[in-house]
Structure formats: C-alpha cells, structure tokens
Amino acid sequence: MSILTGKAKTLGLAAIAAAMMTTVATAQEDTIKVGILHSLSGTMAISETTLKDVMLMLIEEQNEKGGLLGKKLEAVVVDPASDWPLFAEKARELIDVDQVAAVFGCWTSVSRKSVLPVFEELNSILFYPVQYEGEESQRNVFYTGAAPNQQAIPAVDYLFDVEGVERWVLAGTDYVYPRTTNKILEAYLKDKGVAEEDIMINYTPFGHSDWQTIVSDIKAFGSEGKKTAVVSTINGDANVPFYKELGNQGIEATDIPVVAFSVGEEELAGLDTAPLVGHLAAWNYFQSVDTPENAEFIETWKAFTGPDRVTNDPMEAHYIGFNMWVKAVEMAGTTDTDAVIDALVGVSVPNLTGGYSAMMPNHHITKPVLIGEIQEDGQFDVVDSTDGLVPGDAWSDFLPDSAKLISDWRKPLECGNFNVETATCGGKGS
C-alpha cells in the first residue's frame, strides 16, 4: 500500500509538474502577438495615443471572448515618438524581433510611407486607420480609413446641393494629404463648372497659430456676392487657433460654412464650440450616431478609459480593421501572412453606424459617408449621409494619370496599380 501510495504520489507530482511545464510553455508560445505602432510622445501623441488605447481595449475584449484560434492575443506596444524614420525602425522591431502577426498603426501619411518598404520586405500586415489622400494600394497594407471619394467628394457635393456654394476656399496644412486632396478637389470642382477665379487655395505650415490674415482673406473672398464655403484640410493643433479666429472675427456658419476633414470629437475637446455651431465635418462615423452597436462601443470605451473620453472616426476604423483581421484569421485557420492577406479580401464585418463594411480587392473598405454639424456640446449632429455604402477608390477618377489605374490584389491580377489602357501592371506609385 505504502509503496503504491508513494508511487502514486510521485506519479501525481510528475503529472502536476508536467502540467505546469505545459502551461508555462503555452504562455510563452501560444499567444498571437499584435503590434501597435502609434506615437505616444511628440506632436502626434495627441491623436495617436487614443488609437493605442482602443487597440488595447479591442484585444482585451477578444481575449475575454476566448482569444483567437484557441490562443490568447498579446499586444506589443512600441512608441515611434512622432519621428518618421523611427516608425520604420520600430516596425522592423515588431515584425523581426517580436514576430507579430499583424500591425495596427501609423497616422500621418509620411509615417505610413516610411514603413511601407519594411512591411513589403518582411511580408507582414499593416492596418492603417486614418483618412488619407489615396493614390496608393499596397499588398501588405489594409486601408480602413477613408479614401478621398469617401470623405472629400461627398462633402463637396453636400455644399453644392444643400448649401448652394459657388465659391470655394481650399485651406490646408502644407503636406502631402492636403496637397493631394486639394488637387483632386480642384479637378472635381472644375469638372462641375466652377471657374478658376472662384477657387482660392491656401497652405499654412504645421502648427500655424496666427490666422488673422488668412481668416480676413477668407472673409474678403466671401464678400464677392456669391455663396462661399471653406473646405479645410488643416491638420492637428493648427485647428484650435483657426476656429478661435473664425469665432472672433464673427464668421458664422450661416455666412461662410467650414467643412473639415481632420476635425473630429477629439480635436473639439480643446475648444469652446458655442461660436462654431453649424460648421461641418465629413467622416464615416460620429460618436452621436444612434445605433445599438455604437452605444455598446461607447460604453465599453468609457469603462476602459474614463467617463470624459470621446470616440472618433479613426477609432471606428481600428474597430472594423481588427474585427476583419480576426475573422480572416479564423477563416484561414492560421496567422500566416499570405493566407490572411488572401482571406481578408471579401471579409465583411459590422461597422458602428448600423451597416456592414467589406474589404475590397483594392484593400480599401466600404463605408457610409456622414456629414455632421458641430454642436455646442462638442459633438456632431448628422445632417446628411450617403444613401448606401461608398467603396473606397485607391486611384482618383479626377486625376488624369490616376483615372486609368485600378487595383486588385486577388489572383490572377495581383496588382495595386494596373493600367487599364496599356494592360500592364506598374506605373504611378510603383
């Protein structure tokens, strides 16, 4: 008996030890790592920190649901510090050292451009959640933010049809996104019969703080007897002094409305919005959208971060992107890059505005476009929306050398810039 018990004891101990060994091993091996590449310091921290938080929240939620492919997800957070070359270094570190299955990150176009070669070389996946200028389609990148035809063009249409605008000020910060967007808009407006002298284009440096001259120029431009509107691609910190100056110089939304593409709930948090009521923004999501999905998302977000935090459009883009990735990994049954990239095209997941967004062959997604008016509480009221979902167009139809390009990453084409005239892959953007 005693021998037996002794044997049983050792056996039992061995079994426990073995079990412990395996749990340790699973903790080390059986997690799927997800990279988060957002600036937590420097100029862009203001916008990107929120996106890091939302990713952590989504990963935690997924783990509570039981993880992915029977494994837990593990977030790997790095800080590229608003330094563009550092983005490339950190991306390399995430893929090479941490062996992440996919990366969610970047905000500015220049940071995206700087990591592109890394993702291509090391063959990994990047989800990019911010509205951007288009004119790009890469095999390793999935663009969950809006392309120009999902934000800028519908906003201009709204000003045309509802506000009856005839004169246009295109004001932007001086870098690639506003320059390209304004080029597309200028071509689009001229297509619609707007004369050259009815378009004023103005660029300002990053963080521009003295808007007196420009606002009074806009005022003068608007007193030429035609209805005038401002289309603003002014970025980040420069918006607060711009809107303050508008309010102080007494430009009301009923006189000269401003429609902005980079101003969301987060940016308005630093402003007294009472003088700005009626100015517009075009996005694919607003916190005020009244759907059960959104209510649940806001509730989880507030519980995760704090009661005063707001939600915004790029956060929804990460929500969509993350769920698409989860679904594609489940379909592929593996996190292998090539399999997931193939599985992602065609995946469709619910968005927060009451519909479904689908990943298209050009690696952009379908989204509804909403026009919102700024309210006194710093939120937006939706005043107009497109009837259905708008598919993202990588290559603008309004730029002559892009109109003939299409992008389709499915077999057999597998090309991001296929020229339909010459039937060859390559040219612009390659």
Place this chain on the structure above:
Amino acid sequence: MLKPFRFLVFLLLLPLLALPAAAQSDPRDLINELSQGKLRQRIAQVEAIAATGNSDVVPALQALKDGDLYFKKSDKTVYITRKSGRDLALLDPITGEEIEVVASGAVEKIKVNNSLRRLIDKAVGGLTLMSKDPSVRISAAETIFESGDPESLELLDEAIAAEQDPTVRKKMDLARAAVILNTDASDETKIEAVDLVAENGGRNVLNLLKGVTFNASPAVAEAANKAVEQIERTLVLWDYGQTIWYGVSLGSVLLLAAIGLAVTFGVMGVINMAHGEMVMLGAYTTFVVQEIIRNSFPELFNYSLLIALPLAFAVSGGCGLILERGVIRFLYGRPLETLLATWGVSLILQQGVRTIFGPTNKEVGNPDWMSGAYEIGGLVITANRLWIVVFSLFVFAALFVVLKKTPFGLQMRAVTQNRKMASSMGIRTPWVDAFTFALGSGIAGIAGVALSQISNVSPNLGQSYIIDSFMVVVFGGVGNLWGTLIGAMTLGVANKFLEPFAGAVLAKILILVFIILFIQKRPRGLFALKGRAVEA
C-alpha cells in the same frame, strides 16, 4: 337610421375640415409638427410657421435655430428647453411658461442645418420688424438687409411708415434698398437704391453690390460697379491699417514669448531650450485655475486669468529656480552642454505634462471681456488680440522697471557686466544668477497665460514658440530689452506684409532667410551692447 349614419360621416370628415382651419388659427399645431418628418421636410414646416405672420412663434423659431427646441418622445409635443442641472426644463413654445423638468433622455432634439438657420433668420426678421424694442427692430432690419428677401418689401414699407426712431429708420431704409435690388423695380429706383447702399460703405455692402453686377440691367450694373470701385478704393487704405494691426498683434505674441528669453539668454547668456516649456507650464496653470474655478466658484470665471497670472509666475519661476540650481549652474561657460541638458529637460517636462494631463488639448475658456471684436471704420480688432497687445506692453514695461529701478535689477546688471567686480562688492553672484533665471522663467509663465487664450493648450505648446523666441532675441540684439521689443514688432509686421503675397509658408521662410543675412552683416543684432560686457 339615417341620422346616426350622417353623424358618422360628419365625424369622419371632422378632422379633414378642422385641420386647415386649426392650422391657420393656432401656430401651436404647426410647431408640434416639427417633431415629424426628416430634415429635408423641415424647410416647408418652418415656412408654414413663418407664414402665419404671428409674432408669437418667434421664440420657438429662435430656439430651433439655437438648438434648444426638443420634442417629448412619448407624445411628440414640442417644447423650448432650458438646462436645469443635469435635466432639462420644458417651456411652452409660445408662452414660455415652465411646464415640467424631465431627464434629458425623455426628449429628443429637433435637428437644424445652415439653410434652415438662414430661413429662420429671414422669417424672424420679417416677424420682428414691428417689435416694441428698437434694438430688436434694428436687428430685424439688419437680417432683412442680409437676406434681401423680396417678400419682406411690404412688411418693410409698413414698418418704415410707422417708424419714429431715426436710427432705426435709417437701417430700415438701407434694408429696403437691398430688397429693391432683388425685385423687378425700374432701373431708376434700383440706381437710387445702389447709391443709398453705397453711401454706407464697408465690406458687407460690397457683397451685395457685387451680387448686383452679375444679374441686373446694364445701367444698374454700371452704377453698382462704380460704387464697388469707390468702396474698394477706401478699403485699400483700411487694409493697410489692418495689416499693420495684424503685424503688431503677431509682434506682441512674439514679444511675450521672447521677453523671458531676453532675460535668460539675453542677459545671462544661457541657451535655454526649455524656455518654451516654461510657457507651457504657465498655460497649464491657467487651465488648472480655470478647472478649479469652474467646479467651485463659477462666479469668479471672468477673473480667472488675473488669478492665474501670479500663480503661473510662481510655478514657472519655481521650475526655473530648480532648473538653475539643479542643472544649469554646473554648466556655465559650456554652451553646448547647456543646450543639450536644457533640451533634455524640455522633453522631460513635455512628457511629464503629457502623463499627468493626457496628450489631448485642454480647453481654456475666454472670459467675456476677451471675446468678440470691435469695428473701427474698416478695421476689425478682435478683443483677445487687443488685450494681448496691451498685456505684452505692460509686461515689457514692468520688466524694464524691475531691471532699471530696483536693487535686484541693479545687482543683476552688475553681475552681467562684471561678475568678479560685483562679487568683490559683496553681491552673492550665484543667487543673483538663480533669481535672474527664475525671473526669466516666471515671465515665460505669464506669457503662457496670455498665449492660452489664442493657442491650444497641449504638451507641444512650447515647441511652437521656441524657435520664434530665439529668432526675436538674436535679431533684436542679445542683452537689450529695447531690441527685443523692436525686433518682435518688426518681425511681426514684416511677416504680415509678406503673407498675402507669398503665402504663410513662404513668408516664414523669407523671414528666416532675411534674419540669416542680417546676422551676417550685424552679428550682434539690431541693438548691440557696447563696452566691456561684450568682450567678457
């Protein structure tokens, strides 16, 4: 058998008969209809309300425009609302009596957009022309002037006939002229109207007259063109004045940002890269002060900036003192190390603030006396800019007095001119250094209070001013306060004159190029210090 049937028919027809009658007599039903339908149908609804011609509907329309009109989800009746703690007080849309207080979840806001707001302005303008209050009549005339709606001509004529007050009457005549330009009146009447409008001058008239040139008969268009030319000629002069004002205002911001640096870099020769962060700390102090006031003493809000000033001076000055005692005093005479060390400190401060307050912008409110704008002739002067110009000159004067008229200022100048001699006279030079640095940092702090009014309060606030500050001090002449003043104003005005021609980006580049060339010619800046201090 027949009777009840007839009665039934009558009952069935009753609502059909009653509805149009009620709609005309009682605007309340029309207002309640606003809870139905989509945004696109609302224009017709508002037009119907305005068509009653009943001035009782004005409060409801105003509330709709201001986003204060809600409807109860339960029975779809419409109310004007007012905040009552966390709940909403429901007021009768016509009488304005308070009916009940409900949770904000029980009601839904009636949405508006800009075209509706314009329509409401127009309607309210017509409905309030006969109001008893002259200021209401004036604003009614002004809205009609802006909308130029031909339908309001009759109302306007009635109002003009009844008007006694000459100033109000003048406004109404002007509005009438604007309306006439939009009707099919004869050319002579229209030309008269053009002349009347043109007499009033100004930018807002220009818009109307230019509109006339597009779609009127040649004779009228010619008259309008002539008027436009004349107005534009006078406006050109005003524009110069305006540009100079913008320049002075930009200059005052530069002066505020640079004046603290003029002490630490100019007088002491310390390259302080953390200067911008001292400005930022001042701005965050303002934010904290305002938060406390908002939560505990809301009636003091208009004085929040005055309360923040000494605190910001203390916070930034204290930081400066610690920085000097802890880091800089070990590095005197080693400019490169100072530069790197203070740059490191600036990053630490930035990230520290980011960790405590979060990376997002913080809202710092403008007190009432700092919002809005004054119009003087063709000049538009915004209140916050005006106060900042006044404030920067005041700070400059105060610093000047401290340096020239106080014992501390005397010691400071003695130490910077000849350290050894000052020391042998019994001045404790290390402490003078420390307090000079604290003074410079403290001034940066109060600059932060002012800049929080025009810029956004974020951890990056300081970075956007540091380059400009050095530019001003170097250009003005190191060690000379007057140089800083003149330098800031020159750069401000030059920038504003370049901006319209070159654009904001190129203007900044041109200014930088100009300063580089200038420093080649005069390495010590505009007002160079002479004498022994320079050689030391």
